Amino acid sequence: MFAAAKCDVGKLRKTNQDSVYxxxxxxxxxxxxxxxxxxxxGHLAGEHASSEAVQFFVQEVAEKSFKEDSIVKLLREGVESANRYVYKLSKQSSAWTGMGTTFVAAVIMEDTLFCVNVGDSRLYLVQADGQGGVGLKKLTIDHSVVEELVQKGEITEEEARVHPQKNVITRAVGIEEQVSVDAFEIPLTGILRVLLCSDGLSNMVEDTELLRLLGTTVPSSQDEIEGLAEQLIDRANGNGGYDNISVILIDLWKEGAQHA
Incomplete structure (x- = not known):
């Protein structure tokens, strides 16, 4: 298994409010x-919210054991604790009022992927389709106004990409004292790659283009997966780079191919 993380400020933003781990x-x-x-x-509040949430979450899960409980429960409770922590921080300074952050986290253990998310940062799966081809699946569901409209059938996925409210999210870590966390536990059978990203990538690079980039190259080294993650950043910037861009790309090609 190889993994690469890249975070870029983009072409228009002056600060980077994304955090990756x-x-x-x-x-x-x-x-x-x-x-x-x-x-x-506000100014620097987003950067503070994301970095504090990530650091607190990592410390929280590192100090607890999942041996008596499930990994999903451990991850969900970690996000809930990080939410309370960021919410309390937001009350300590007027500069931090209303700050919050999206959050998507994943753990791969043996033959299973565990994931939790809040907001519109995403986790995608690149998976064998059973017929010799490869497909792209968005595992997480955005907590956003446009996603709710899509789910109701009021707009299409294509319309959602250009909707004036496409950046309005309905759930985030730190905005309220409590938060609802989505959680997933899926077998790795047929999964070739896993992509975690902020909307700076997903808004700039369509799914068809993501699949073209991720479904045709078979990395055989850490350097190659690093290069592929950099290509995703470059493509988002090439398509506008309107926002900060964060990418974590995990390569399971060999393991996934054995089960395809």
Missing amino acids: CSMEPVGDLPNLFIVADGMG
């Missing part, structure tokens, strides 16, 4: 840990 080494009892957080708020 990528560890192939154990974090407490967890064998690995991958996080993307996209902060929001």
Whole structure:
């Protein structure tokens, strides 16, 4: 398994409010840990929210064991604790009022992927389709105004990409004292790659283009997966780079191909 994390300010923003965490080494009892957080708020508040949420979450899960409880429960409770922490911080300074952050985290253990998310940062799966081809699946569901409209059938996915409210999220870490966290636990059968990203990538690079980039090259080294992650950043910037861009790319091609 190879993994690469890249975070770029983009072409228009002056500050970077995204935070990423990528560890192939154990974090407490967890064998690995991958996080993307996209902060929001006033000047520097978004950067503070995302970095504080990530740091607190990592410390929280590192100090607890999942041996008696499930990994999903550990991750969900970690996000809930980080939410309370960021919410309390937001009350300590007027400069931090209303700050918050999206949050998507993943752990890969043996033959299972565990994921939690809040907001519109995403986790994608590149997976074998059983017929010799490769497909792209968005595992997480955006907590956003446009996603709710899509789910109701009021707008299409294509219309959502250009909707004037596409950046309005309905759930975030730190905005309220409590937060609802989505959680997923899925087998790795047929999964070739895992992509975590902020909307600075997903808004700038369409799914068809993501699949073209991720579904045709088979990395055989850490350098190659690093290069592929950099290509994603370059493509987002090439398409406008309107926002900060964060990418964590995890390559499971060999492992996934054995089960395809």
